Amino acid sequence: MANLNMVQAINSALREEMRRDGDVIVIGEDVGADGGVFRATEGLLHEFGAERVMDTPLAESGIAGAAVGMAAYGLKPVAEIQFMGFIYPAVDQIFSHAARIRSRSRGRFTCPLVIRTPYGAGIKAPELHSESTEAMFCHMQGIKVVVPSGPYNAKGLLISAIRDPDPVIFLESTRLYRSVKEEVPEGEYEIPLGQARIVREGTEVTLIAWGGMLRKAIEASEGFDAEVIDMMTLTPIDEEAIYRSVKKTGRVVIVHEAPKTCGFGAELSASIAEYAMLHLKSPIFRVTGYDTVMPLPKLEDYYVPSADRIRRAIEEAMKY
Amino acid sequence: MANLNMVQAINSALREEMRRDGDVIVIGEDVGADGGVFRATEGLLHEFGAERVMDTPLAESGIAGAAVGMAAYGLKPVAEIQFMGFIYPAVDQIFSHAARIRSRSRGRFTCPLVIRTPYGAGIKAPELHSESTEAMFCHMQGIKVVVPSGPYNAKGLLISAIRDPDPVIFLESTRLYRSVKEEVPEGEYEIPLGQARIVREGTEVTLIAWGGMLRKAIEASEGFDAEVIDMMTLTPIDEEAIYRSVKKTGRVVIVHEAPKTCGFGAELSASIAEYAMLHLKSPIFRVTGYDTVMPLPKLEDYYVPSADRIRRAIEEAMKY
Amino acid sequence: MTASFEVKSLSILNEKGEADETLMPSLPDDDIKRIFELMVLSRTFDEAALSLQREGRIGTYASMLGQEASQIGSALAFEKSDWIFPSFREMAVYITMGYPMYMLLQYWSGDERGARAPAGLNIFPVCVPVGTQIPHAVGASMAAKYKGDKAVACCYFGDGGTSKGDFHEGLNMAGVFKLPVVFICQNNQWAISVPRRRQSASKTLSQKAYSYGFEGIQVDGNDVFAVYKATSEAVRKARGGGGPTLIECFTYRMSDHTTADDSSKYRSNEEVESWKPKDPLLRLKLFMEKKGLWNEQYQKGVEEKSKTAVEQAIRKAESLSPPEPADMFRYALKSPTPRQAKEMEDF
Amino acid sequence: MTASFEVKSLSILNEKGEADETLMPSLPDDDIKRIFELMVLSRTFDEAALSLQREGRIGTYASMLGQEASQIGSALAFEKSDWIFPSFREMAVYITMGYPMYMLLQYWSGDERGARAPAGLNIFPVCVPVGTQIPHAVGASMAAKYKGDKAVACCYFGDGGTSKGDFHEGLNMAGVFKLPVVFICQNNQWAISVPRRRQSASKTLSQKAYSYGFEGIQVDGNDVFAVYKATSEAVRKARGGGGPTLIECFTYRMSDHTTADDSSKYRSNEEVESWKPKDPLLRLKLFMEKKGLWNEQYQKGVEEKSKTAVEQAIRKAESLSPPEPADMFRYALKSPTPRQAKEMEDF
């Protein structure tokens, strides 16, 4: 056990898997000597060499596309996109190919690929350094979307993602990278994809969050008899975990930093409204980033849901 | 008045606006001599010349990016992306730039741009010719998403979209292009963006659909006292129209051809569950494409919602 | 700090069927006959596919008419174990690599099962989004290099494909890592209705390779010997660690873009006619005739064999049971998600 | 069908401050002094921005240290009414075009209002996603051409930017339409930690222009006269309908990538030191000294004036009221959506 922050936990997961499996390779911009702009790949070049830790030219579509080819050939590439704001040029390769090659080739070619990318606000950086567009990827069929909420589950989820036979988008909250430390086992361990976890049990209201918003949700839950769920995997959705909780509490508040309209919260809410509606005591509330372009740092704190905004939503729900 | 199909109505809208305003120009692949692969730009080259009807190299990101520059300079480009399946390479330019330049420059530069693209299944073409990923664009802030459901509103909506001061993604259902004719006025007329319309009044259940699914929803509504809403504009959402109907009927069935998870139906359902929940008598149902990769034509009809599947959902809702 | 370079080109077999002996690759007569027979077979397949489409028995189809030399000449230079990434017009490449013809028809009839390459063939499914297959070939060659395999990757695309960002990002990466990959651009002069000169102001497409630090060569794409020779050399170079090559096959799309297209709207009949004498089959036939490898009877025999093979393929394709609806879930992910499992029950 | 070409290069002012008189652009002494003063001002601004960042008074900042000649020499070749599309490192370009320095600091402190170019200046906001601004410049030049305006568009990007698909798609389109646009690549040898040779195997970056059918030229990017001359010629050509040019300014990023970077992790001190004698200010100073345009007192005066101007800019930037939260809705669309209107009430 070591007390690690999330960057270190991710680094440890990569190292474990690279040691275990020679087919695991890391590619991306500045992942080599620089160790990644957040240092998640630090030391890997030294331990595994430039053939397994490949600095690429500055070309996100090329990176994602090459990773698809590598994965089809039989490797297990872990590609780093430097920020989620730079993943958009790779959307075509992810959507048209990574997600579909298994289906298009009826299983002959597959894509055991992980794309890691920092997401979310929190480091007060310029435009496109605070994106949280997980919902776009959750709408894409043929891929999985995973969002750890701390060092411990980051390591276990990343190991599972690397071992997963299908493409996984792995989103790392920049606000969590260095702000939290947890005990993280040294060896390998898996946290299964597709399973949410109950962070705190409660009976009156269900709070659902993931990644960088989980801690705010927990903070806001103080003083309420609230059940807090950490999704961890967004797709495939762990519907059972949610319905179970909703059946108990009858009230739901969903938190995310992406804009409300068509965010992943919409899917959670709609699923509940479709499959667990009869257990609801109150409307389903979403506390989200606003429906506007993410501002530069000066207004960032106004944009991202605060514990206070979440609290107000809980109070609203409790009125019913 | 003329009896036109949707291709002709769109052609007529383009022609009207190009005649009226010298800043309106058309760019895209094969929009010139070929008149577009669906013939929507037919005759425009002849009438307006190669300087206003520009065949570009095969480069969707370049087309969208150049259109952003043109729009900022003061033109009103109408770009055609040949199929929605080929818009993904342009997502970066749409999302990072078209949608944001007004905000990034605090209003100094704007982007009065329309991107037209055929969407949806219906012509039994190969992969990526049946995409319906409108939800991705609805999640993007700073743009509008418009989906006509027939020749008459296609013309009026396209004219409004061209005159709109902000970027509009204009989705044209391939299944509607030539299958329906309507009386379409010859001159210019606008159908305001952001407004849904009641296609059929009813009191027991609200059916919500758009574009290529509207007619299936209408077909399925036969025999029920159903109110049918055609969204026409997806974002900005006409929430009022929806809540008004839901308050009346208390039951909702939403239909779209995209996969269920994180489709635009999720947003509609979640909005209702947040703002009109107390008026609901039954769970909110979504009848959608399945949560899997869109198959090739042989299985297409199984994938896309049928009137029968919609009918079953209405019946289900009516049980409450 | 200046550099200068010359754009290479190659042609061996002219329209009269005369080969430049100094450049001619050493090909035993049997191989030449095999090439000819593949060309006839591919053309027979192509014609059959076009009429099946007209009869509504398959969907939209993209004819390779006129491009047989580019496709067969290049494909023959690869080993079965190499990795091939075609675009959507390369039916003659599939056929040359030994892909069952009935599966090609199955694919074009809208059934994904036709796109599952048989074991032992590393050939990707038809790729519709233009240029996107280029980075895949680059990635496969990275993997082959990393694994120390001798496999070479090969990517096909058109003149239109060279305008895409993925062409640039892919070729640039191939140059930086000096990868074992061969890029084959079939410049058939048109991207639907956009002529080559409107696709790029570059004098040749092959010279674009120099932007990426490796060699490009423009070959007469209707000259099967030139294509074969240039590709063989590129494959040899790639396999030997010499890095990538871009080969531009200068050819012509004799047909409409696809069965959904009407090319008379945007190109002149004269232009099409002017390419007829350059036909790749014609000149190979003339060459073989001179060499005593061809006569009317041989032609008849080859045609008949081809027709029989294609008819068999059609029969087989049309006798297949339709795909099961549940297939659309079975291959989305290794194991269906709970939601998919539930949706599957709908059928 | 072959083509051959040579890669052009230009240098005028060497490290000793000696200018090749045969190539020297005709610049009156006052203009030379203005160039020098802009260089000092920019460097003063840059240093101040770095210390403001260290003190937490602005956010992450990308220094242009060492690239003053590339930025100022090129920007001076444009008219105020031309359309400029910078990347994120071009503070000296903004300053040269007359953009208020306080607004630049405002921007880097995380306030979008600093990115609203004053009326009369057509300069786009800082563009973070690498290479994406290239198609915008192409589009603006298409618009200028269509409107019959004399405006030229100009786009700045780095060596890393040349690897992006948007570089390719943009330049290719510019070539096809022969547009009035000038592409300025500041090859500062590094893209964060990735060295130029790992960015592309192309011998030079400028030669990539030949893939798009127009001219490229590599200039000594630390030689302000060479940069100015090459850019002026490109602008003249563009304005006259001669189409685009790609200019590679061969220079060096003397600083870390940004204030969030530590370049000692990936490059040697010797390499950085080896570029110090090539400093663009130093050589201009030596040149001016020889010409009697420079002495210690002049230097002091220029430095003081620069310091005062920068200090004023800082004071002004820091005295601004913070942006209103509602601003984030005001500029998303021309008129807020109903949903935005409701959300705005939250404040």
Ligand SMILES: Cc1ncc(C[n+]2csc(CCOP(=O)(O)OP(=O)(O)O)c2C)c(N)n1
């Ligand atoms: C990214 C993308 N954009 C547009 C299309 C529509 N489309 C299909 S083929 C084609 C032209 C391709 O031209 P070229 O690359 O020269 O290949 P060819 O058809 O001549 O074989 C176009 C525009 C597509 N399939 N993919």
Ligand SMILES: Cc1ncc(C[n+]2csc(CCOP(=O)(O)OP(=O)(O)O)c2C)c(N)n1
């Ligand atoms: C599309 C994209 N990918 C990655 C990044 C992160 N990033 C910022 S600057 C940079 C390197 C840019 O190098 P270059 O183009 O040479 O410009 P320079 O920084 O040297 O001025 C990278 C990778 C980005 N901003 N945009």
Ligand SMILES: [Mg+2]
């Ligand atoms: Mg072509």
Ligand SMILES: [Mg+2]
């Ligand atoms: Mg650089």
